[in-house]
Structures are given as structure tokens and as C-alpha cells.
């Protein structure tokens with residue numbers, strides 16, 4: 001049976017110029033070229049603004065596969081995405097049943113293992129909502145993309161091409177695969193170059209990297 005198509009969900013609420021949208025631009029183009037019906041929505045910062053939830057409920061009837069792409073924020077999902085998924089599962093329990101879910105997780109740090117916790121949540125969400133888990137791709141070290149095209153980024157492109165193969169395979173037959181990408185350089189070099197870069201941005205933003213939350217005065221800690 002031919003799939004009804006893929007709904008792409010951008011899980012970063014930081015506006016248009018995001019890594020998540022760069023990834024989805026690439027996937028959307030390729031899916032359309034492969035003659036697959038595609039639509040795309042972006043999770044808003046405030047759920048009550050705009051028509052995200054009502055729109056997605058209609059989309060759940062029109063599409064049988066959801067591809068959720070999101071960045072790791074503080075080791076987990078961005079908060080507006082958590083809120084959107086919670087509201088969606090409360091309000092559209094039955095519409096989610098049987099829908100195929102595919103996840104693309106990406107993070108700024110070079111070790112893909114930072115995404116393991118969020119990936120476990122993706123699997124659990126699929127199970128608990130009666131969806132079919134179609135697989136996932138984890139892409140580390142995506143901070144530098146920040147809205148730029150990934151067309152010339154061989155490392156990211158090859159992970160996305162592999163993800164598309166799995167997605168298309170899982171749309172035809174019921175099987176799942178998880179793939180994990182590699183960073184652009186060994187994590188050791190991130191620490192060598194990353195620390196001075198962090199210090200530079202901290203100075204620029206007048207942030208004290210060594211200040212502890214409980215010593216800032218406005219939060220009273222335990223005495």
C-alpha cells in the first residue's frame with residue numbers, strides 16, 4: 001500500500017534560521033524528488049499562539065508517517081516540544097495510534113551519546129502512544145550549521161541520506177533501524193579549541209563561567 005506521505009516536524013522553536021530547519025530543508029527536497037507527499041510544521045515557542053495543535057490534528061489524518069527532527073537542549077528535548085507532545089498525546093490519543101514515527105536528533109557536542117536519554121524517550125513515547133517506531137538518526141556536532149545549507153556538508157549529508165533510506169524502507173515494510181553519525185573531529189580537539197571559544201563568548205556576554213547559581217544573591221540557597 002502506498003504511504004500517505006510524511007509530515008516533517010521541526011522541534012526547534014528558535015525561528016527560521018536553525019540547524020533543525022537546515023536538516024529538514026535537505027530532507028524535504030529529497031522526499032519531494034522521490035515523489036513522496038510532504039508537509040512541514042514547526043513547534044512554536046508558545047503553544048497557545050497560532051494554530052500548531054489544531055493544524056497537526058488534521059495533519060495526523062492526512063499523513064501516516066511523522067518525522068520529528070529536534071536539537072538537544074540541556075540534555076533533553078526543547079521545552080516547547082515537550083509541551084507540544086504532551087498536549088498532542090492528551091488531545092489526539094486515538095489519531096496517534098498506528099502512525100509511524102521516525103526521529104532525527106542532533107546535538108552541539110561531539111559525542112552522540114549525549115542524545116541517548118532523549119532517544120529512549122522517543123522510543124517510550126512511540127510505545128505508550130501506540131505508534132510504530134520507524135527508527136532514528138543521531139547527528140552530533142551540529143552547532144556550526146545554524147541555519148546554513150547542509151548540501152555541501154558531506155558528513156551531515158551522508159547521515160541524512162542513510163536516514164532517508166531507513167525511513168523509506170520502514171514506510172514500505174515494518175522494520176526499524178537506529179543510526180549514529182560521527183563528529184567532524186575527535187572530541188579531544190573540541191576540548192582543546194572549545195574551552196577558549198567558550199571563554200571568549202563568556203567574556204563577550206559578561207558571564208562568569210565559575211559563578212555558582214546559589215552565590216548570585218537573588219537565589220537564596222540552603223543555610
Ligand SMILES: Cc1cc2nc3c(=O)[nH]c(=O)nc-3n(C[C@H](O)[C@H](O)[C@H](O)COP(=O)(O)O)c2cc1C
Nearest residue numbers: 012018019020071072073074075107108109142143
Ligand atoms: C539552550 C541550548 C541548550 C543546549 N544544550 C545542549 C546540550 O545539552 N547538549 C548538546 O550536545 N548540545 C546542546 N546545545 C546545542 C544544540 O543542540 C545545537 O547547537 C543545535 O544545532 C541547535 O539546533 P537548532 O538551531 O535547530 O535549535 C544547546 C543549545 C542551546 C541553544
